Amino acid sequence: MLEMASGGLLCIGAFFFFAGTLGLLRFPDVYCRLHALAKADNLGLGCLLLGLALQADSLAAALKLLLIWPLGLAASAGVSYAIARRADALGIAPWRRKDP
């Protein structure tokens, strides 16, 4: 039961990483790509860590895995804002849809 839940979470996590990469490939500008990477990859990491924590040997080991998630979130939040701001300062105009 636990193993199935864990395996499921690993697959969901892998899917979100895949979606992040897909967004990186398909989205038209750096701002949209940041949306894809920051949000999808972090959710993927969260699922992965939860899945592995479910089958950890002890409570402490599980908590240690889960401790990684907020760190990753803080990193993505700070770095993605820094990149967006820098792109804006460089004068990179956001992509707009042609046919509204």
Add this chain to the structure above:
Amino acid sequence: MTGLEMPVALFLLANLLVALLVAAHGPTAADRMLVALLFGTTGVGILVLLARAGGRGALVDVALVIALLAAITGIAFARRAWHDKEHPDA
């Protein structure tokens, strides 16, 4: 042990490779900075999976340290952005 760890780790590695190539080719300098984001999440994900698959608990510590450094980088960036606002010339 679900046996899924290794395949998922390899899948993430392929993802990371593609993403790195795309980001490094990116048309603007800002696109190339996306590489910094990729290592913080995908890299850490691969490490924790390998730790479980290979039974090497030490890799979890490596992942934790990388995540910690990435978080400090992120917070430092964010703080600097804030201070830049107060001193536009800096």
Add this chain to the structure above:
Amino acid sequence: MIRAMLQRSLLFALLWWVLVEGRPDSWGLGLLAICAALWASLRQLPPGSRRLSLTGLLGYLTFFVSNSVRGGAQVAWMALRGRQALQPAILEWEMALPPGAPSVLLLNTLGLMPGTLGVELTDDRLRIHVVDERLPILAEVAVLEAHIARMFGVGT
């Protein structure tokens, strides 16, 4: 002061227990680490200088986790549909939060919420990049702002 020291020592002890995965043989080194962490934390953040509301924090965390799940799912769906799913725009938001930690937290949380990304913060105006301007995004920013204000105990 004593209460804050006790609380923090307990927190660091818990952290150490997690980091060593519950092994009992490392508490000698752990005691040293806890003392060092306590000293550093008292130096950097003296007790009583800023109080967070505990219920506010819980409210913020629940809001944050559920919305970051929603944000990830939404952007994953958009990535599958390709660029016809997008209608990006830059919106302006007037900050009601005081400058400093509350504003910075709002700005950084936005990057993980559905459809938003902070681009530039100037004085009390924030420019936000949104992936789809048809979504009711500014209303969600207002909810987030209220959560942060409650957590820091400041009025908006």
